[in-house]
Amino acid sequence: MTGDQIVLALCAFALLALVHVGAQSFALKAAVGDAWTRGPRDDVPATRAHLAGRLERALRNFLETAPVFLALVLATHVSARVAPLIGAGAAVYLCARAAYLPAYASGLPHLRTACWLVATLGLVAMLIGVALP
Amino acid sequence: MTPELFVLALALLLQVVQYMLLSVTANLQLGPRYTTSPRDEHKPLSGIPARLNRALQNHFEALALFTPAVLVVTLAGQSGGFTAACAWAYLAARILYIPAYAFGWVPGRSIIWGVGFFATIAMLVSALIAAAG
Numbered sequence: 001m002t003g004d005q006i007v008l009a010l011c012a013f014a015l016l017a018l019v020h021v022g023a024q025s026f027a028l029k030a031a032v033g034d035a036w037t038r039g040p041r042d043d044v045p046a047t048r049a050h051l052a053g054r055l056e057r058a059l060r061n062f063l064e065t066a067p068v069f070l071a072l073v074l075a076t077h078v079s080a081r082v083a084p085l086i087g088a089g090a091a092v093y094l095c096a097r098a099a100y101l102p103a104y105a106s107g108l109p110h111l112r113t114a115c116w117l118v119a120t121l122g123l124v125a126m127l128i129g130v131a132l133p
Numbered sequence: 134m135t136p137e138l139f140v141l142a143l144a145l146l147l148q149v150v151q152y153m154l155l156s157v158t159a160n161l162q163l164g165p166r167y168t169t170s171p172r173d174e175h176k177p178l179s180g181i182p183a184r185l186n187r188a189l190q191n192h193f194e195a196l197a198l199f200t201p202a203v204l205v206v207t208l209a210g211q212s213g214g215f216t217a218a219c220a221w222a223y224l225a226a227r228i229l230y231i232p233a234y235a236f237g238w239v240p241g242r243s244i245i246w247g248v249g250f251f252a253t254i255a256m257l258v259s260a261l262i263a264a265a266g
Contacts, residue, residue: 007209007264010201014257017197040184040237059194066197070204077208 001076001087009073009090016097017066023101024059027052051105058104062097065119069093072126081130089125096122136217137203137256140224144196147227151189154231158182181235188234192227195249199223202257211260219256223249 001009029037031052032045047053069090076086096119103112159182160168167176178186206216226249233242 003208007205010205010208011257011261014198014201014205017194017201018254021194021198038240038243040234040239040242041187042180042183063193063197070200074204 001073001090002082003077005087005090006073006077009087009094012094013066013069013073016094017062019098020055020059020062020101023105024052024055027055054104054107055101058101061104061116062100065093065097065123068123069126072123072130075130076126079130083129083132085129086126089122089127089129091122092125093119093122135203135207135212137206137212137220140217140220141200141203144192144199144224144227147224148189148192148196151185151192151231155182155185155189158185184234184237185231188231191230191234191246195223195227195253198250199253202253202260205257206260209260209264211263213259213263215259216256219252219259222252223256226252 025037027050028047031047031050036045047056072086073090096115100112100115100119103115106112159178162178162180162182163176167174177183203220206212226245229245230242230249232238233245238245
């Protein structure tokens with residue numbers, strides 16, 4: 001990836017993180033009320049089956065993959081590698097993770113899993129692109 | 134090293150401090166016999182340790198946004214007085230967020246969270262505007 005493409009990928013990633021946090025936050029406020037979310041949240045409300053629960057789990061899953069993506073982007077920058085596989089992998093990861101959020105929210109079986117798999121393959125492509133000589 | 138990268142390093146060290154706070158209080162509450170076991174039996178945290186755990190998890194979310202924002206500012210060569218001030222504001226807010234959560238400041242915690250969040254966004258947007266101009 002070129003320098004501009006790296007900045008673009010990082011901005012897209014930041015936007016994606018913003019959407020995940022925002023969606024989870026607003027869904028939780030809608031489910032349990034604003035007053036509880038502003039408090040210290042000591043008693044845990046049952047939101048597991050709500051949209052708020054799904055978006056919470058989607059956010060947690062996104063955060064599990066985030067360090068891998070950021071590490072690979074950083075490795076790309078430091079190594080100055082420009083293999084097309086890296087850029088393609090990053091684009092696949094970002095698009096699939098963007099689809100993962102509504103897929104989780106929809107509750108449709110397999111769709112979410114497919115998005116996760118595609119995004120992870122994007123990370124693998126990036127890893128191969130960065131690691132191969 | 135840009136000031137933003139310096140603050141990012143400090144933010145990661147803050148995460149270490151948050152881990153230590155959680156570790157000490159959780160061990161005091163549940164006992165090292167349980168915490169060092171494989172935790173097959175579910176013993177949830179409550180009170181201050183549970184609040185410190187939520188503060189730690191929340192900082193992971195904030196870092197998922199702050200880290201790419203710092204990388205964008207640094208890689209695009211747009212580090213300046215304003216972006217550095219935003220980074221420091223983020224760090225100050227994330228430090229204050231810990232007592233705000235632990236002592237249940239309402240609505241102080243939400244306001245402090247907002248300061249860190251909007252400082253991150255302001256840093257990112259100002260770098261984008263400067264890069265476009």
